[in-house]
Amino acid sequence: MPTPHQPSLIVRQKSPQNIEFPFASLSDWLIPTELFFVRNHFPSPDLDARDWRLRVGGAVERPIELDLDSIKAMRSTTFTAVVECAGNGRVYYVPPKEGLQWQNGAVGNAAWTGVLLREILEMAGVKRTAREVLLAGADSGVVDTNKKTASPGPIAFARSLPLEKAIADSTILAYSMNEEPLTRDHGYPLRAVVGGWFGMAWVKWITHITVVEQPFLGYWQARDYFRWERSLGEPRLVPLAEMEVKAQIARPVQGAHLIVGQPYRIFGAAWSGEAVIRQVQVCTGDGRGWREGRLLETERPFAWRLWEYMWTPEEVGRYILRCRAIDGAGCVQPDLQRSDCESYAANWIVPVEVSVVAEPQTYEEEFVI
Template sequence: MTPAPGDPAPAPGLIPRDSLLPNLEFPFRDLNSRVTPTECFYVRNHFPTPALTAGGWSLTVGGAVLHPLRLGLEELRSLPSRTVTATMECAGNGRTFLSPRPRGVPWELGAVGTARWTGVPLSAVLERAGLPEVVAAWEVVLEGADRGVMTEPVPSPGEISYARSVPLAKALDDVLLAHEMNGEALTPDHGFPVRAVVPGWYGMASVKWLTAVRVVPGPFLGYFQTVDYAYWEEKDGLPPQLRPIGPLQLKAAIARPAPREVVPCGVTYEVTGAAWSGEADVARVEVSVDGGCTWADAEFLDPPMPHVWRRWRFRWQTPEGPGSRTLLARATDTRGRTQPTCHDPARGSYMITHPLPIEVDVRESSP
């Protein structure tokens, strides 16, 4: 993407968002490629990073399978692998834009990234373990080696592991047991030696430091499936019910200008960003430079690709006079759905997909 006039130097490294754990945000204003370099990819931890070694790691596959398995890393890597490119976003990305400010890691815009993931399809491992005749309600629980005690939003019953589940149909479709990221072995921050990658879903489903896979004949009701990473849903006239967060929701985000950036008067400024969705391709992005009063189409820089963001740009003729401006972006997908105009309070501090206001200061250039 072409730098805008007066661009400052790119921000070095990742932005710490937690004083206790390595929760690190990509400076979204530095978005300049479709695939995010590993060293720039955001990091989300719930517990301290476990100390794992390639030789000491193993994966157990159990539950309702015919032949429980234990696979070492070399054995897993010997199975046929594939590489998928997928965008991953933390479910709380954009939380700082909510008012009042909710609990949780104070992500701004950069808890999102796209990587090339290489590993073994989970379906191949499950087929090797053998599945009995199953029903649609079955799930696959993914459990990591990271453990600890949760105090918010509700205290956990002592020390627990990080675990999430996906429907069996999703597990058999495209879930990956990844051991490489962007052509290199996973780093400890990104789940070495093996993590799950669930394309098209929020990042909480892509369990890092994976050590156990269990098939269960019914819904998994673990802490990170019900107490946290869940939202209220009203459906079929029933009272609100808690649902686990799953697929990515449609979203467009502005990378440049960054929040609170100073923009020169009377220049052509290239507004840039990315848009993504979990269940359909992004078909259109519109930009508003007047707080949502009017909208105009942006230009895509990338072709559509399942589960991968599309970068876009919009050439903005900035005002001749100084003042504050609010920029917004919104996406429409191939199913005709457009981002909601405001945040749904039933989602709490998650799935923040309304157009996020980017406030900038337009000033006259220094002589």
């Protein structure tokens, strides 16, 4: 439970539980576990580590079964990575899109500890014919039958990774988050951490790993979490994978009142997929165009960058604040929403409108979440 000094999480759905981090309260590079957003498709399974097993099979030389103690006895690795729900920002789509109406808080940065997925695959001996690695969780159920894409009876949440991503240094099976054991809502006892990829790839409560020789076309890969790809001319469906370059303003919040002539810190976070953030630019709507924001903390692959820009408004009036990120691959955050991402990957610039006034307001300004 949050302390009196902590903001409350925003409930987007009670059952299964889906809760959002109040992004306007962002202050630290790492988001505390108790404030981290939760995305569940089905109720969180209540697993007992004493009975839980990880089974690895499929196109391998030696199918294996491991308990949690065996995995913890392996060489551990820790790295910090940002995870964003693919539907983060969906509320900003025009016209509205179906799905949970996330604003900008279905994203977070945490320190994850576990073992490289590659080392577990090496124990099993991946066959040369392997193409993908399928991760399946213990959470299962029936997808809403009112939807056109309803599931054919009960299904588990399962997603595959291309073999090259599965064996990369940025993909681990984590049992710890922010130096504490995973909580139930965050995938206890074991979850995937897939640096640079949207959260649907970060399968929680993993029980089965299956190496497959053909592309996986399960429900969560072929009927949901996809976008349109037009590189071949005619559009084709491709599964979602890497996160898109994005920066968000945490403060000031929408509708804030600032005082003319007083410096104000515009503050937020930025992230991308496989590439690091190189720049965050800020436009304050005062006719001076885009200006360079200051990146905070040390650059680390797959983690987000906090940023700031100090602005002193010189005239009373309404201003539209905007920010945009540019990553190391040269990708620039777009101005406008795209038509090829279904209801996902909402990474276009979301403006924040503020009022600059001559005198302090007599009331206490509140966060507008």
